[in-house]
Every structure is written in structure tokens, then in C-alpha cells.
Amino acid sequence: GAVVSQHPSWVICKSGTSVKIECRSLDFQATTMFWYRQFPKQSLMLMATSNEGSKATYEQGVEKDKFLINHASLTLSTLTVTSAHPEDSSFYICSADSGQGNSGYTFGSGTRLTVV
Amino acid sequence: QKEVEQNSGPLSVPEGAIASLNCTYSDRGSQSFFWYRQYSGKSPELIMFIYSNGDKEDGRFTAQLNKASQYVSLLIRDSQPSDSATYLCAVNMRGSGGGADGLTFGKGTHLIIQP
Numbered sequence: 001g002a003v004v005s006q007h008p009s010w011v012i013c014k015s016g017t018s019v020k021i022e023c024r025s026l027d028f029q030a031t032t033m034f035w036y037r038q039f040p041k042q043s044l045m046l047m048a049t050s051n052e053g054s055k056a057t058y059e060q061g062v063e064k065d066k067f068l069i070n071h072a073s074l075t076l077s078t079l080t081v082t083s084a085h086p087e088d089s090s091f092y093i094c095s096a097d098s099g100q101g102n103s104g105y106t107f108g109s110g111t112r113l114t115v116v
Numbered sequence: 117q118k119e120v121e122q123n124s125g126p127l128s129v130p131e132g133a134i135a136s137l138n139c140t141y142s143d144r145g146s147q148s149f150f151w152y153r154q155y156s157g158k159s160p161e162l163i164m165f166i167y168s169n170g171d172k173e174d175g176r177f178t179a180q181l182n183k184a185s186q187y188v189s190l191l192i193r194d195s196q197p198s199d200s201a202t203y204l205c206a207v208n209m210r211g212s213g214g215g216a217d218g219l220t221f222g223k224g225t226h227l228i229i230q231p
Contacts, residue, residue: 006159034218043204044160046218059218093159095219105150105208105219110159 002098003027006108013084013115021079021111023094029074030096034105035067038091050077084115118143122205122222130230135192137225139205142186146207149181150219151190154202163203164190195229202226 003026013019023033031052036044048069049057056069068080077096081088093110119142129135137151148167152160166172166179166188178191188207192199206219 036218043221043223044206044219046220049218091157105162107159107161112157 002106004030004094004096004106004108006094006111008111009109010112011114013113015085015115016083018080018082019084019113021081021092021094021113023077023079023096023108025075025096025098025106028096028098030077030098031074032097033071033077034095034097035069035077035079036093036095038093038110044093047079081113084113086115089113089115118146118207118220120205120207120220120222122203122225124223125226126228127225128228128230129195131195131197133195135195135199135227135229137190137192137203137205137227139188139190139222140186141188141205141207141220143207143220144183144186146186148208149179149188150206150208151177151179151188152204152206152221153199154204154224156202160204192227197229197231200227200229 005024007022033050035047037047038044046059047062050069050071052071052074058064071077091110094108095105121140150165151163153163154160164179166181169181172179176193180189202224204224205222208217208219
């Protein structure tokens with residue numbers, strides 16, 4: 001149980017375009033989902049917390065107008081990188097709280113974004 | 117500001133030996149502690165979690181927590197070449213309303229198991 005699907009697994013886009021990444025909880029309902037970013041040889045950095053039916057909470061230094069998060073249902077959260085630039089190239093990973101106590105953080109497989 | 121510190125390594129351990137990975141954290145309010153394994157280009161996978169002082173064992177893995185010293189460790193017994201990966205320590209503090217809080221990760225320790 002507790003499977004999180006993330007799509008696409010990799011994407012290449014042109015500078016200035018927007019890219020949408022989907023995160024789905026397949027066998028549980030997730031009221032809270034998290035979006036992380038990982039640059040090469042760095043650790044995962046929490047970008048934002050996505051709550052179903054309400055606005056996302058962004059970490060300090062993360063531009064909410066650039067990284068649009070929508071959590072329209074209990075099983076789907078999306079991250080849209082708007083007007084992407086090469087410096088946005090990174091590994092984006094979502095996770096969901098399955099509500100299984102402290103063990104309940106399930107990660108998606110990640111999305112490798114390359115902006116050219 | 118929450119911080120999680122790990123030695124980046126690489127930590128080289130001969131096959132069959134015990135690998136010891138260490139982590140310290142700055143936020144005394146941290147309640148839950150996680151160890152993840154991450155292979156290059158892949159998403160982290162959970163190895164263990166611990167939230168009480170002491171040891172917690174699961175197969176070849178033992179997590180140790182000392183909240184007074186703000187210290188967490190992971191021991192891997194009978195190390196195998198397939199254990200070679202980056203090990204990430206992560207902590208979280210559940211929200212006061214019972215809601216989930218995101219994880220703060222360390223930079224990870226690169227572990228190499230030498231055949």
C-alpha cells in the first residue's frame with residue numbers, strides 16, 4: 001500500500017515555457033502533499049506544502065508565482081513551473097502523507113526537469 | 117532554522133562489516149526521525165523511522181536516537197555491495213494541529229561497500 005505516482009519521470013523544455021508535474025496517491029487519500037527539489041549532489045529541499053482544497057504553503061525563498069501548486073482532490077497535486085529557466089533544472093520529488101503515523105511519508109519517483 | 121548535519125563522505129566499508137552513519141539536528145522540537153536510502157538519479161526510499169530514545173532494529177538495520185544529544189545514527193550490519201548508496205537523514209516536527217509537516221533533510225552520506 002501507500003503508493004505515490006509521479007509523472008512525467010523526465011521532461012526537457014525550452015526556456016520560457018511552463019511545465020506541469022503530477023503527483024498522485026494511488027491507494028490512499030492524501031490531505032497533504034509535499035514538493036521537494038534536489039540539485040545535483042545536494043539534499044532534498046522542501047519547496048511547499050500542498051493542502052487539499054486550500055492554498056499551498058511555500059518555504060522561504062520559493063516563489064509562489066513561479067511554482068504554482070494545485071491540490072484539487074485528495075489524490076492529486078500538481079506543480080507547474082512557469083516561465084522555466086535553465087536554473088530551474090533540477091530533480092523535483094513529491095511526497096504524500098498517508099496518515100500512517102510517523103511512518104507515513106511516501107515519495108514519488110521524481111521528475112528530472114531540464115530547461116534548455 | 118531547522119538544520120540536519122551529516123558527514124558527506126564517502127564512507128568506505130568492507131563487505132560484511134558494520135557501516136555506521138551519523139546525523140545531528142538543531143531543532144529540539146523535532147519529533148520524528150527518518151533514514152532514507154537514495155541511489156543516483158532515483159527518489160529516496162525509506163529504510164527506517166524512529167521517534168523514541170534508544171535503539172530500533174529492523175533486519176540488518178539499527179537506528180539509534182539520543183534526543184538529549186540531538187543525535188541519530190544508522191548501523192548497517194553485514195554490509196553488502198548493494199548497500200552502496202547515499203543515506204539521507206531527515207527530521208520533522210508534526211504541526212501543533214496534528215497536521216503533517218514536511219521533512220528537513222541532511223545532505224546525505226555517500227556509502228561505498230567494498231567487495
